[in-house]
Amino acid sequence: MTLSPDVPESLVDVAETFGLGVALSLMQHFGGQEVEFPRRKPSAELVKVLGEGVAAQLCHFLSGQRLYVPHGRSRMRRLDVQRLADTGRGRREIAATLGISQRHVRRLANRPPDQLPLFPDD
Template identity: 60%
Template sequence: MTRQLPVRLDDLPTSLVDVAETLGLRVAVGLMQHFGGLEVKFPARPRPDHPIIKALGETDGLALCHFLGGQSIYVPHNRAGSVRADVLKLEAKGLDRASIARVLGISQRHVRRVANRTDDDRQRDLFD
């Protein structure tokens, strides 16, 4: 239920490898810490009070906006372990789905989707 942030380039989600290779692992991890789970639009010329500048600092924030200016990307969160396992553990403790969503920092809809999923939901091989 704690977030395990990457400490090596190999641990990063694929979508942030370019950011880390260009601007450094610190910038990629900072982006995940502050914006993980969100769709973020990067302005080409951010104002000093822009959330990216506030979160990452002027130097890193400006460099990131210059690199990704005009683009929108989904910033993945890097959760340690399985969200499904965490949801099931918290349900077993008696927490309702709204509480589980708050504890895990995910949407209530995602909690419901994960909790209702069974192993039989996976697509079967048509040629077995």
């Protein structure tokens, strides 16, 4: 399965096994937190977010592990800057649209792209 480059490394296995939607739901609801996946019954919060079946399967998959769930905002912000720049908008307009400083827009726009893996799995 080819995943979007937006999936953080810590959630790649979850996204490949349960789908991108599950990984994104975890990021949306638990972003920036460490989540413990109990060996037996999933927590009420996990059930509320993912549903009982998926939460139980995920707890079985990650049995007893603690997983840091990144919020992914910085990566998304960089993609937003790139997308708006590609439409011809200036950095001042991009900063106003995204609610960030022009300096931060410049930093994100000038940052080199993420390096591709040296030895890809495929």
